[in-house]
Amino acid sequence: MDLATWTFLALVSWVPPEQHAYYERQHVTEARYWRVAAAIATAAAEAPLDGDAAWTAALLASTVAAESYVRADVVECRKSGYGGSRPALGAFQLVAVARVACELDVAARAAREVLRGAFEVCKGPPADRMAWYLSGHCDRGLGQARWRYKRALRCWLERRGEVSRLDGVTRAGGVGDDPVADVELLPPRGCFEHDCRVHHLARLVVPAVAREDHADG
Secondary structure, X not given: OOHHHHHHHHHHHHOOHHHHOOOOOHHHHXXXXXXXXXXXXXXXXXXXXXXXXXXXXXXXHHHHHXXXXXXXXXXXXXXXXXXXXXXXXXXXXXOOOHHHHOOHHHHHHHHHHXXXXXXXXXXXXXXXXXXXXXXXXXXXXXXHHHXXXXXXXXXXXXXXXXXXXXXXXXXXXXXXXXXXXXXXXXXXXXXXXXXXXXXXXXXXXXXXXHHHHHHHX
């Protein structure tokens, strides 16, 4: 399965499209999810964190799901969030000018680099370092940071077929300096919030128009 489709399915799992049914039709929702997923996959493949595009995509998808819920008004910058002294904009809720935060391809690359900076600047356990993205500090927002990291890690391991290796694991490439610390964050089975394995999402089909657009790109 290509990375964009896998990212789309992860977003659908974490933020079911039905949550948007009160204000738009499902095909509109799915098309937006696909655009976000495609932007994430492209950014992840261009300059992956730890050299792993899937791991990068999982982190970015978990970030989008938590920051914007893939809502139309947020993704399209019609509604802003709180970013301290300046509003946070777009799918990734970046504190940046609109031409960065509101253009999905540009925003995905910017969010990737914020995450990269978080893992470099902060020196605690890998899951805690994502707090930098939330708060600009390494020690604020740790609970939310761990939650985002946990579901990304679980789904990344499922993609690699390595969930069964969690017991006694000493090293899992691409998940940070000390994966052993992160094993304690993982539930015994399934993803943290929803199981993102493909067979649990078999009823969902990537919109045909989205697949065609991706192929054309």
